Amino acid sequence: MNAARERIREKKRIVVKIGSSSLTHPETGDMDYIRMEKLVRELSDIRNQGKEVVLVTSGAIAAGRKVLNCSSLNGNGERAMAVKQACSAVGQARLMMTYQKLFAEYNQVAAQVLMTKNTIVDDLNRYNAHNTFSELLRLGAIPVVNENDTVATYEIEIGDNDTLSAVVAALVGADLLILLSDIDGLYTDDPRKNPEARFIGQVDELTKELLDMGKASPGSSVGTGGMNTKLIAARIATKSGADMVIANSRDIGVLHRILDGEQEGTLFTAGRDENFNLREFVERLHR
Numbered sequence: 001m002n003a004a005r006e007r008i009r010e011k012k013r014i015v016v017k018i019g020s021s022s023l024t025h026p027e028t029g030d031m032d033y034i035r036m037e038k039l040v041r042e043l044s045d046i047r048n049q050g051k052e053v054v055l056v057t058s059g060a061i062a063a064g065r066k067v068l069n070c071s072s073l074n075g076n077g078e079r080a081m082a083v084k085q086a087c088s089a090v091g092q093a094r095l096m097m098t099y100q101k102l103f104a105e106y107n108q109v110a111a112q113v114l115m116t117k118n119t120i121v122d123d124l125n126r127y128n129a130h131n132t133f134s135e136l137l138r139l140g141a142i143p144v145v146n147e148n149d150t151v152a153t154y155e156i157e158i159g160d161n162d163t164l165s166a167v168v169a170a171l172v173g174a175d176l177l178i179l180l181s182d183i184d185g186l187y188t189d190d191p192r193k194n195p196e197a198r199f200i201g202q203v204d205e206l207t208k209e210l211l212d213m214g215k216a217s218p219g220s221s222v223g224t225g226g227m228n229t230k231l232i233a234a235r236i237a238t239k240s241g242a243d244m245v246i247a248n249s250r251d252i253g254v255l256h257r258i259l260d261g262e263q264e265g266t267l268f269t270a271g272r273d274e275n276f277n278l279r280e281f282v283e284r285l286h287r
Contacts, residue, residue, distance in 0.1 A: 003263040004202065004269050008243065011176040013020050013052045013137070014259075015242075016043065017165035018180045020058040022249035029066050031059065031095075037102055038252040043142060044106035046259065052137045054172060056109075056145045056165035057095065064091025088149035100143050109141040114148035120167055120193055120282045133172045158285060159229075166233035170240035170278045175270075177237045178258060181250035185266030186227070188213065203268045206235055234268040236281060241272035 018039060025032050039055075047053050064070075064087030081234065096112050103110040113234045119125050136143050147157060147164055160178060169177040189197035203210065211231055230246055237244040245253045247265030257264045 002202075004243070004267060005263065008176060008245075008259060008267075009261045011243070011259070013172065013174045014046065014176045014178065015054045015056060015165055015169040015172070015174045016178045016255065017056040017075065017160065017161055018058065019079070019182070019248060020062045021182045022180055023057070023059040024062050029062060031066075031098070032062055033098070034099060034250065035249075040099065040102040040108075041106060042252050042255045044103065045106045046255065047108060047142060049173070051259075054133070054137075054143045054145060054168060054174065055099075056161050056168055057099070058094050058146070058161045060092035060146055061087045061149060062091065063094050063162050064088055067091065067094065077173050085150050089167060092146065092150065097270075103142060105216075109139075110144050111136050111141045113143045113145045115145060115158070115164065115168075116148050116151065116281055116287065120142065120171070121279055123279070126171070126279065130171055131235075137172070151270075153246050158282070162229035162233040163236070166236035166240075166244070167278065167282060169242045169244075171241045173240075174237075177233070177242050177244040178255065179233065179244065179246045181230070181246060181254075182249065182252070183227075183246070184248045186210075186230075190227075200266055201263060203234070205232065205271070206238065206268070212233075236278070238268050239273040239276035240278065241270050243270045244268040 023032055024030060025037060043053050043055060067090050068087055070087055092114070093119075099110050113136075113178075114128075115129065119129050122274060133143055134224050145164070145168055147159075147161065149157070158167065161179055165177060166173075166178065183191075184199065186200045186203065187197040188200065191197040191199075234244050245258050245265045245267050247258060
């Protein structure tokens with residue numbers, strides 16, 4: 001176990017992000033309740049260790065899409081945006097209801113927090129959001145965060161929950177961000193297409209080569225993120241003073257192994273930048 005992995009065992013405020021493709025059955029697009037239950041059990045046990053936990057979850061639009069029989073959300077324009085927002089309105093309620101029930105089984109209190117870009121860009125909104133998170137964590141609750149897709153338009157959306165989770169980590173002063181995805185970590189190329197792609201276990205500096213490498217990586221058909229969004233998240237998290245790990249959600253138990261310092265996923269080590277301005281960074285998204 002190297003020193004960077006050893007330090008993970010001491011982390012106290014942890015943000016965990018899980019994507020849509022990790023919460024749904026690939027064959028049907030329906031919610032995978034067994035996987036959700038395992039996630040909640042893991043997070044509850046981490047909370048019982050005295051650590052503070054924030055969950056950033058996708059899945060609202062996917063859940064609503066199934067209920068409303070919206071087979072595809074592809075396309076642009078007001079119609080496509082309206083369908084997406086309708087799916088989110090239905091799906092977010094179902095998603096949060098499920099989390100509330102599951103967390104209650106482990107004597108944990110889940111609190112819904114919905115955000116847009118304006119939550120960070122507007123100084124008063126950001127101040128209030130910070131205070132809300134701080135109080136929820138002080139009271140022992142587990143904030144469950146998602147983008148407010150019901151009202152978010154292109155101009156005010158963060159756009160993906162990889163980036164959102166890093167923004168949350170910076171906002172709450174987390175010392176660790178874990179991205180659970182459908183890939184084992186960072187590779188030199190897409191391993192699903194290139195069998196010669198090499199796995200990268202630790203990144204101590206986000207070079208231009210690494211950032212360029214992620215730009216060609218597409219996301220899943222269920223969610224919105226690819227490797228590019230994860231590298232953007234790594235920039236935000238590490239510059240804000242948090243380590244970040246990308247790991248495969250295939251086995252939710254990977255969370256405990258990461259927190260035990262085991263060599264799981266790709267670790268991006270923190271390198272706090274005192275000149276990093278979260279508001280300005282978020283404001284530039286999509287420009």
